[in-house]
Structures are given as structure tokens and as C-alpha cells.
Amino acid sequence: MPVNLTIDGRPVQVDPGQTVLDAARKLGIAIPTLCHVDGFPPAASCFVCAVKIEGRPNLWPACALPATEGMVVINDADEVRDARKTALELLLSDHTGDCIGPCRLGCPARLDIPNFISRIAAGDSRRANAIVTDDLTLPASLGRICPRLCEQRCRRCDLEQALSIRNLHRFAADQQRDAGLPHLPPKDPPTGKRVAIVGAGPAGLAAAYHLLRRGHDAVLLDAHPLAGGMLRYGIPEFRLPRRVLDAEIGVIQKLGGQLRLGVRLGQDVTLDNLRREFDAVFLAVGAQGSRGLGCPGEELAASALGFLEEIAHGRPPRLGPEVVIVGGGNTAMDASRSAVRLGAASVRVLYRRTRREMPCLMEEVEAAEAEGVKVEFLIAPERLERKGGQLRLTCLRMELGPPDESGRARPVPVPGSAFDIEASSVIAAIGQTVSLTARHIPDLQFSTWGIAVKPQTLETNLPGVFAGGDGVIGPDLAVRAVAAGKLAAASIHQFLMGDKVAGAPELIHSVMGKLDETELAELFRDIEGAARTPMPQLPPSESRATFAEVELGFSPEAAAAESKRCLGCGCGKALNCRIRQYAAEYHADPGRFGGERRLFRRDLTHPEVVYEPGKCILCGACVQVALEAGDDLGLAFFGRGFATSVAVPFNRPMAEALKTCAKRAAEVCPTGAIMLRGTGCAGCRFA
Ligand SMILES: Cc1cc2nc3c(=O)[nH]c(=O)nc-3n(C[C@H](O)[C@H](O)[C@H](O)COP(=O)(O)OP(=O)(O)OC[C@H]3O[C@@H](n4cnc5c(N)ncnc54)[C@H](O)[C@@H]3O)c2cc1C
Ligand code: SF4
Ligand code: SF4
Ligand code: SF4
Ligand code: FES
Structure with a gap:
């Protein structure tokens, strides 16, 4: 007699002995499974297939539960989703593998x-x-x-x-x-949608690249005469030749990106104009403002950004023989190395913390020093005055106190330590600010750092207006601006296509640490x-x-x-690992039950497969495969509780097991514990 039941209110008929999982599949309802392998007796060990049965307490594994007449199965419920999420988090809590390098x-x-x-x-x-x-x-x-x-x-x-x-x-x-x-990547067919991108720095250029690939038009507006943002007007030629940058911008133009240069938002064009003319707007305006020295006489110091920009325009300013630069970041290093190249006899960089706290790569500091720049630490400016034809910078010696809000040790002045430095030029490389403010666009919301956005999607408070890069988070790094441009393009594409704006949610990553x-x-x-x-x-x-x-x-x-030095780290199963896919679907947090993970071990002795016991979820599918194949030496469970593992009996290497069924064992393994060699993601060295 056939069995009648309902799942999420939908009736279905199955043969006696079939499970709730079979019934769900008949209806096209996807219930996740890990330990279940068709044709094998249920292991019912992972519990990711949990469902609720009306009138019964607790939840039940759909893969092992026989369907019964009149059964009312609930699959689509928060309680069920929570149970599956918890099951996945427990499986991942002692999992040992790096999904990606x-x-x-x-x-x-x-x-x-x-x-x-x-x-x-x-x-x-x-x-x-x-x-x-x-x-x-x-x-x-x-x-x-x-x-x-x-x-x-x-x-x-x-x-x-x-x-x-x-x-x-x-x-x-x-x-x-x-x-x-x-x-030149392939482009999707034209959508007829047009996006205005304000700012042709790395964030704007990256957004344009990805929008063009998706078939949208991208128009980059920029206040400067040329595109590139800080890569052109901040970073000097000796680190980034303009021909390299020009060629990369040329690729975006070849893809169809249009440039409208010398156009300033808030002056030559308003956001309202752009919202009327375009289907969406991306604000990638960077952090173009400079902070002063923050002491009396600061107006006598040049700004490092202005100095570097003049050089980029081919109008290097006259500095005189003794140049003092105040600051300790990339900008200070670039300004000091540029000053050396312009012929200054003495270039000193003053930083108020120590070498350890410098917010730039140590190799940049070492390169500056090798070129003759003198970097001096624990010094802060107190006053700047003009004395005759020279500048006099009065400084205080500092010592490090408790950490400030940035987590770095706070520099504290040493009483009575004032001393003077004579200089022909003083350049302030103290920091940058976002110069587009509520004054320019009153309707747009701003945060402490810049334009306020939802971090997952880069949406601003104005519909169809997105923002990213330094203009949102303050002065930072080009790679993060490029990443923001890519994320913005994903969100803008969803917006233009009328889809839910969700950004680019990442897959879950297991991390060995x-x-x-x-x-x-x-x-x-x-x-x-x-x-x-x-x-x-x-x-x-x-x-x-x-x-x-x-x-x-x-x-x-x-x-x-x-x-050839690369170890090809990452898991060969990363693209088709079910535990990873379900973890993303159920928003599982691999760190929720943070505990001891299993040890990383790798058995490379088998010619066809690689075995990593730390990725095994103990579903037993491979044990069943080995049993069925009837090889002399199969696989079995060893140990109890947390220490349980699947291994070859008598402590033998994998090479001696799975003689005839290695491929099948790899196929049924729901994770990357048993991986067939030569089938993994490119870059993975073993699988
Ligand atoms: C001297 C210096 C050295 C650096 N060195 C490094 C480094 O070594 N490595 C690294 O990763 N990062 C470095 N950075 C940081 C990096 O350059 C920035 O993080 C990155 O350029 C930010 O990209 P963005 O697109 O957000 O903004 P930006 O590059 O600042 O581009 C913003 C663009 O918007 C335009 N714009 C601004 N306002 C308007 C407006 N109202 N209307 C129209 N257009 C407007 C500007 O003209 C500009 O072209 C350095 C920065 C400086 C200043
Ligand atoms: S088996 Fe899956 S979860 Fe584990 S490391 Fe590989 S891809 Fe990630
Ligand atoms: S962009 Fe930067 S962080 Fe990314 S791969 Fe290149 S060097 Fe590494
Ligand atoms: S060895 Fe290669 S894959 Fe591994 S972390 Fe380094 S660069 Fe990445
Ligand atoms: S308990 Fe059903 S698939 Fe694991």
C-alpha cells in the first residue's frame, strides 16, 4: 500500500519503506544531506537533514525516518533551519582544513x-x-x-x-x-543601464570594470584632468610608472568605460543631476583632503599631497636644501624620497611614535633611508615660524604612553624637551580627510570617516546611490578600494536588474590557523x-x-x-564541498563552538587519492564503499568520542587500502577528506 504524507503542506505518495528524504526528493524539496549515501543503510550521524514531524517531540533525520501514513513533515521552519545550522557548526568545530589558501x-x-x-x-x-x-x-x-x-x-x-x-x-x-x-574579459549583452561613477581612482575604476563586464554603461567623472586618483597624483612615478597606470586605465576604456574629466561633483554637477541622468551612481571620491600640522604656524607648511600632486603635474616645487617632513605613513615616505630626487641636501622625516608603529611597509622606510632620508622617532611639532628666509620648527620629544583608540601606543610629550629645527621647507604628511561633505550634498548621510554606507552592499541612504573606497572608510589602501569597487559593482548590478541588493556574500571558509x-x-x-x-x-x-x-x-x-615555491594551499574540494555549501546556505559560523580542532595529517601514499583525516565528518560512507568492494584491507572506525577516526586497520598506510574502490570512496566522501588526485581546484597541489 502506498504511503501518503505531506511536506510543508504539499501532499506526496511514496512506497512503503521509503524515507522522508525520498518523499522530499519526489516533491523536488531539497533537504541537505552529508552522511547519507543512496543505496547504503542510513548512518544518521550528521543531522543536517533534520526535519520536524507534527505531533512528535524533537527533530528527526529525514534520511533515516521511514515515511508513514498521514505524516505531516515540516521542513521550512526556523526551528529546522537552526538545528541544521547547529549541526553544521558542530561538524566544523573540530574540522581541520583551509578551504582556500x-x-x-x-x-x-x-x-x-x-x-x-x-x-x-x-x-x-x-x-x-x-x-x-x-x-x-x-x-x-x-x-x-x-x-x-x-x-x-x-x-x-x-x-x-x-x-x-x-x-x-x-x-x-x-x-x-x-x-x-x-x-579583455568577455562582456554580457548590453542592458541599456547607465551608471555614473564619481571618482576615477582605484575604487571607481574597479567598479567600472565589473559593471562593463555585466553589460552596463559606465561613465567615470573626475575632478582631476586625468584618471587614476591617488595612484596618479599621490604615489610617485619611481614606485608606479604612469605608463603602467595609463595602460590599465586604457583597458577599461577599451571595454567601453567613458571618462568625463575636470568635472567636480558639488561644483560642476550635482548629485541630483546625476541621479536624473543615470540609473545608478557610485561615489568613489577618495580622501583627497590634507590635515595640517595641528600647531601654531601650520599654514607655513606645505601639504605632502599638494607637493606630490605638483610633481605629478610636472611642476616640482622649489624646496631649498633642508627639507623636514612630519608624518610616518606612505605619504611621508613618498614625499621624502621625492624631495631627495629633487636635490634637497638634507631630508629629515619626524615621526611621533617609534619605527614599530609606522603605518607603512618597513621596506619603504628602508628604501628611503638607503636613499639618504633621515627618519627620526618620538618627535612631534610644537610651533612653526618664519625666521628670515628660513623656517623654524619647534619640536617636543615624545615617549609612548598607554594605547589610544587606534590601539597604538599614545605618544606623550616629555616635559622640557623642546628643541628647534631649521628648515628651508616643512611638509605635513599627517593624514588625509574625505573632502566631499554634507556641505556639498546635504541629503547624503556621513559617518565619522566619510560617506555612510551599509558595509555588506555599499548602499548609501539615497536609493540607487552607492559609495566605496577611501571616501567611505578614510585613507586606506588601494587594494581595499579595488575590492570595494568590485563589491559596489555586484550591488549596483542587483539594483539595476531589480533584484534584492545583497552585495557579494562570501562562502564560509574553514581555517586551520x-x-x-x-x-x-x-x-x-x-x-x-x-x-x-x-x-x-x-x-x-x-x-x-x-x-x-x-x-x-x-x-x-x-x-x-x-x-614553483608555492605549496598550492587550499582544499581541492573547495568548489564542490557540500559541508561548505550548506554552511553558506544556513549561515553557519565555523567558529561558534570554538574548541580544539583535530590535528592536520595528510596521507599521500595512495596513487589515486589523498586522505586528510582532519576533514572527515565520520559519516562512514567510505567504510561502506570499502566493505562493499570486498578489498582485503578496507577502512574502519577507530577510537571513541572526540578521538574517533576512520583509518586503515593495523595502522597501515592508505596505499594498502581502497585497492579497487578509491574513486568511489572519493565520490561518496561529502568533504575533502578523501580526494581524487587530479580533480581538485587548479592550484591545489595534490588533488
Ligand atoms: C602618497 C600616497 C601614497 C600611497 N601609497 C600607497 C601604497 O603604497 N599602497 C597602497 O595600497 N595604497 C597607497 N596609498 C593609498 C591609496 O592610494 C588609496 O587608498 C586609494 O587610491 C584609494 O582609492 P579611491 O578610489 O577610494 O580614492 P582616490 O584614489 O583618492 O580617488 C578618488 C578620485 O575621486 C576624485 N574626486 C574626489 N572628489 C571629487 C568630486 N567632488 N568630484 C569629482 N571627482 C572627485 C579625485 O579626483 C580622485 O581621482 C597611498 C596614498 C597616498 C596619498
Ligand atoms: S573539506 Fe570542505 S570545509 Fe573542509 S577544508 Fe575542504 S572545502 Fe573546506
Ligand atoms: S593585491 Fe595585494 S594583497 Fe592582493 S594578492 Fe596582490 S599583493 Fe597580495
Ligand atoms: S604557499 Fe602558495 S598557496 Fe600557500 S599560502 Fe603561500 S602563496 Fe598561498
Ligand atoms: S543524518 Fe541524514 S544526512 Fe546525515
């Missing part, structure tokens, strides 16, 4: 680093560059100036030194540009130490006299050698 998690643009590096290793810079530009607009420019947040997380740091990731994406992009083959010594030994087994490939550079004796680029770029041989 730690380097990729470190890059704000989530560049697929192992994948593009694997293409360089294979000698295919064209493909490498195409992979890079998918996530990272302006890869040659960022390949010169990014502070390499990715490299700090590189697993290779635990062996000797990080991969030279930044230099490798610079290499791929430079190769293609020099060959006249920049990557720090590995202990035994785990590192496992990770680096058979890996030979290989030092990081050095970047060829102009020697300081030459570089200090020219605005020509200092870092000269990798040769093909150097890039090949460096790319």
Missing part, C-alpha cells in the same frame, strides 16, 4: 593566488593574468604598490619566507601588456627550502637621482622559480 584570505580582493601562480609555474602568463583580473582590477599597478597583506599569511613563512605574490601578479600583467595582449610543529613537519614533508626570489632594483646611489622606477620586475626565469 591562507594567502587568498589575506588579500582583500580574494585573489585566487594559488591558481594564478600555478599558471605562471606552467609558463602560461596569459591565463595567469586572466585569473588575476577576474578579482583584481589594476594588477600591474597593485603589483607595485600593494603592501602585500596576502604574503603575511603565506604558509611558506613557517618554512623560510613568504611567496613573492605581489611581484608575481605584477609579472603576469606586465608580460601581457608588453606583449600587447592585455586581458596556526599549525604546531608536528603539523608543520607534515605540511613541509618532501618540500625543499628555497629562498624568496629577490626583486632586481636600481641601487640607491642611482635611484636617488631619478624618478625612474626603482623595482625592475621579475625576468621569466625568476618568475618561474618563484612560482
Whole structure:
């Protein structure tokens, strides 16, 4: 007799002995499953298929629950979703695997680093560059100036030194540009929608790139005579040659991006005009304002931004022989190195904290020092005066006190420590501000840092108006501006298509974090130490006299050698791992039940599969497969409770098990615990 039941109010008929899961499938209702394998007896161990049955207490695993006459199954309910979320969080709490390479998690643009590096290793810079530009607009420019947040997380740091990731994406992009083959991605059919982008810096350019790919028109308006934002008017030529930036902007123009230059929002055009003329607006106005020295006489100091911009316009200001720069960030370093190149006899940088707290890459400071800049610490300006033809900067010595709101030690003046410095020019490199304010656009809401947005979508308070980059978060990094441009394009596309504006929700990432010594030994087994490939550079004796680029770029041989150091971290199952997909669907937080994770182990002895017990969810599917295959040596559960694992009996290596059924075992494994070699994501070294 057939069995009749309902699921979420929909009637369905199944054969006796069939489960609630079978009934749901008949109705086309997707119930998640992990431990269940069709044709095998239910393990009912993961509980992600939980459903509610009317009239019964608790929740029940749909995969193991026989359908009964008149049963009323509830699948679509908060209680059910919560139970599944908790089940996933428990499974992930001791899971040991990096879904994506730690380097990729470190890059704000989530560049697929192992994948593009694997293409360089294979000698295919064209493909490498195409992979890079998918996530990272302006890869040659960022390949010169990014502070390499990715490299700090590189697993290779635990062996000797990080991969030279930044230099490798610079290499791929430079190769293609020099060959006249920049990557032009395919474009979706035209949508007829038009987007105004105010600000043609990295955020605006990245947004334009991604909007154009989706078939929208993108018009970039900028107050400056040329596009590029701070990459053109802030960062000096010796770090980022203009021909490199121009070529990358040229790609966006080739894709159809239009530039309207010399147009200032709030002066030449209003936001209302733009909202009328366009279907959406993206505000990418950066942090273009400068802070003064904050002491009497500050009007006598030049602003570092103004100074650098004049150089960019080809009108280098006269500085005189003794230049003092106040500040400790990128801008201070760029201004000091530019002053050296303009012929100043003495260039001093004064910073109120110590070298450790400097908010720029240490290599920038070292490069400045090598070129003759004197960087002095724990000094703050007190007063600036003109004395005859010279400037006199009265300073105080500082000492470090308790941390301030930024978390860095607060500099405190040392009483009676005032001293004077004579200078021909004083340049303030104290910080930047967002210069577009409520004064220009009264309807737009602002936060403490800049334009107020919803962080997930970059929507402002005005419908159809989005904002991102430095203009939202204050002075920051080009890579984060590029990432913001990509996110804005995703949100704007949803808005233009009439979809729910949701931004670009990320998949959940399992993260192993720090590995202990035994785990590192496992990770680096058979890996030979290989030092990081050095970047060829102009020697300081030459570089200090020219605005020509200092870092000269990798040769093909150097890039090949460096790319071969990559360990291909990340999980080969990342794109089709069910636990990861469900975790995203149910908004599971892998860290919710933070506890001890399992140890990282990797059995590489089998010719067809790789086994990582730390990713096993103990569903037993592979044990069943091995049993069914009847091999001499299969797989079995060992241990109890937390220490339970699936392994080959008698402590034998995987090579001796799964003789005839390795492929099938990998197929049924719902995670990346058993992975077939050669089927994983590109870039993964093993699978
Ligand atoms: C000297 C210096 C050195 C730096 N070094 C580094 C580095 O080494 N690495 C790094 O990652 N980052 C560095 N940065 C920071 C980086 O340049 C910025 O984080 C990045 O450029 C921000 O991008 P954005 O698109 O948000 O804004 P921006 O690059 O500032 O672009 C904003 C654009 O908007 C335009 N605009 C502003 N207001 C209006 C208006 N009202 N109407 C029309 N147009 C307008 C401007 O003309 C500009 O072109 C540096 C910055 C400076 C100043
Ligand atoms: S098995 Fe899945 S969850 Fe685990 S690391 Fe691999 S992709 Fe991530
Ligand atoms: S953009 Fe920066 S953080 Fe991202 S991969 Fe390049 S160097 Fe690394
Ligand atoms: S070794 Fe390669 S994949 Fe692994 S973290 Fe470093 S760059 Fe990324
Ligand atoms: S308990 Fe049903 S799929 Fe795991």
C-alpha cells in the first residue's frame, strides 16, 4: 500500500519503506544531506537533514525516518533551519582544513593566488593574468604598490619566507601588456543601464570594470584632468610608472568605460543631476583632503599631497636644501624620497611614535633611508615660524604612553624637551580627510570617516546611490578600494536588474590557523627550502637621482622559480564541498563552538587519492564503499568520542587500502577528506 504524507503542506505518495528524504526528493524539496549515501543503510550521524514531524517531540533525520501514513513533515521552519545550522557548526568545530589558501584570505580582493601562480609555474602568463583580473582590477599597478597583506599569511613563512605574490601578479600583467595582449574579459549583452561613477581612482575604476563586464554603461567623472586618483597624483612615478597606470586605465576604456574629466561633483554637477541622468551612481571620491600640522604656524607648511600632486603635474616645487617632513605613513615616505630626487641636501622625516608603529611597509622606510632620508622617532611639532628666509620648527620629544583608540601606543610629550629645527621647507604628511561633505550634498548621510554606507552592499541612504573606497572608510589602501569597487559593482548590478541588493556574500571558509610543529613537519614533508626570489632594483646611489622606477620586475626565469615555491594551499574540494555549501546556505559560523580542532595529517601514499583525516565528518560512507568492494584491507572506525577516526586497520598506510574502490570512496566522501588526485581546484597541489 502506498504511503501518503505531506511536506510543508504539499501532499506526496511514496512506497512503503521509503524515507522522508525520498518523499522530499519526489516533491523536488531539497533537504541537505552529508552522511547519507543512496543505496547504503542510513548512518544518521550528521543531522543536517533534520526535519520536524507534527505531533512528535524533537527533530528527526529525514534520511533515516521511514515515511508513514498521514505524516505531516515540516521542513521550512526556523526551528529546522537552526538545528541544521547547529549541526553544521558542530561538524566544523573540530574540522581541520583551509578551504582556500591562507594567502587568498589575506588579500582583500580574494585573489585566487594559488591558481594564478600555478599558471605562471606552467609558463602560461596569459591565463595567469586572466585569473588575476577576474578579482583584481589594476594588477600591474597593485603589483607595485600593494603592501602585500596576502604574503603575511603565506604558509611558506613557517618554512623560510613568504611567496613573492605581489611581484608575481605584477609579472603576469606586465608580460601581457608588453606583449600587447592585455586581458579583455568577455562582456554580457548590453542592458541599456547607465551608471555614473564619481571618482576615477582605484575604487571607481574597479567598479567600472565589473559593471562593463555585466553589460552596463559606465561613465567615470573626475575632478582631476586625468584618471587614476591617488595612484596618479599621490604615489610617485619611481614606485608606479604612469605608463603602467595609463595602460590599465586604457583597458577599461577599451571595454567601453567613458571618462568625463575636470568635472567636480558639488561644483560642476550635482548629485541630483546625476541621479536624473543615470540609473545608478557610485561615489568613489577618495580622501583627497590634507590635515595640517595641528600647531601654531601650520599654514607655513606645505601639504605632502599638494607637493606630490605638483610633481605629478610636472611642476616640482622649489624646496631649498633642508627639507623636514612630519608624518610616518606612505605619504611621508613618498614625499621624502621625492624631495631627495629633487636635490634637497638634507631630508629629515619626524615621526611621533617609534619605527614599530609606522603605518607603512618597513621596506619603504628602508628604501628611503638607503636613499639618504633621515627618519627620526618620538618627535612631534610644537610651533612653526618664519625666521628670515628660513623656517623654524619647534619640536617636543615624545615617549609612548598607554594605547589610544587606534590601539597604538599614545605618544606623550616629555616635559622640557623642546628643541628647534631649521628648515628651508616643512611638509605635513599627517593624514588625509574625505573632502566631499554634507556641505556639498546635504541629503547624503556621513559617518565619522566619510560617506555612510551599509558595509555588506555599499548602499548609501539615497536609493540607487552607492559609495566605496577611501571616501567611505578614510585613507586606506588601494587594494581595499579595488575590492570595494568590485563589491559596489555586484550591488549596483542587483539594483539595476531589480533584484534584492545583497552585495557579494562570501562562502564560509574553514581555517586551520596556526599549525604546531608536528603539523608543520607534515605540511613541509618532501618540500625543499628555497629562498624568496629577490626583486632586481636600481641601487640607491642611482635611484636617488631619478624618478625612474626603482623595482625592475621579475625576468621569466625568476618568475618561474618563484612560482614553483608555492605549496598550492587550499582544499581541492573547495568548489564542490557540500559541508561548505550548506554552511553558506544556513549561515553557519565555523567558529561558534570554538574548541580544539583535530590535528592536520595528510596521507599521500595512495596513487589515486589523498586522505586528510582532519576533514572527515565520520559519516562512514567510505567504510561502506570499502566493505562493499570486498578489498582485503578496507577502512574502519577507530577510537571513541572526540578521538574517533576512520583509518586503515593495523595502522597501515592508505596505499594498502581502497585497492579497487578509491574513486568511489572519493565520490561518496561529502568533504575533502578523501580526494581524487587530479580533480581538485587548479592550484591545489595534490588533488
Ligand atoms: C602618497 C600616497 C601614497 C600611497 N601609497 C600607497 C601604497 O603604497 N599602497 C597602497 O595600497 N595604497 C597607497 N596609498 C593609498 C591609496 O592610494 C588609496 O587608498 C586609494 O587610491 C584609494 O582609492 P579611491 O578610489 O577610494 O580614492 P582616490 O584614489 O583618492 O580617488 C578618488 C578620485 O575621486 C576624485 N574626486 C574626489 N572628489 C571629487 C568630486 N567632488 N568630484 C569629482 N571627482 C572627485 C579625485 O579626483 C580622485 O581621482 C597611498 C596614498 C597616498 C596619498
Ligand atoms: S573539506 Fe570542505 S570545509 Fe573542509 S577544508 Fe575542504 S572545502 Fe573546506
Ligand atoms: S593585491 Fe595585494 S594583497 Fe592582493 S594578492 Fe596582490 S599583493 Fe597580495
Ligand atoms: S604557499 Fe602558495 S598557496 Fe600557500 S599560502 Fe603561500 S602563496 Fe598561498
Ligand atoms: S543524518 Fe541524514 S544526512 Fe546525515
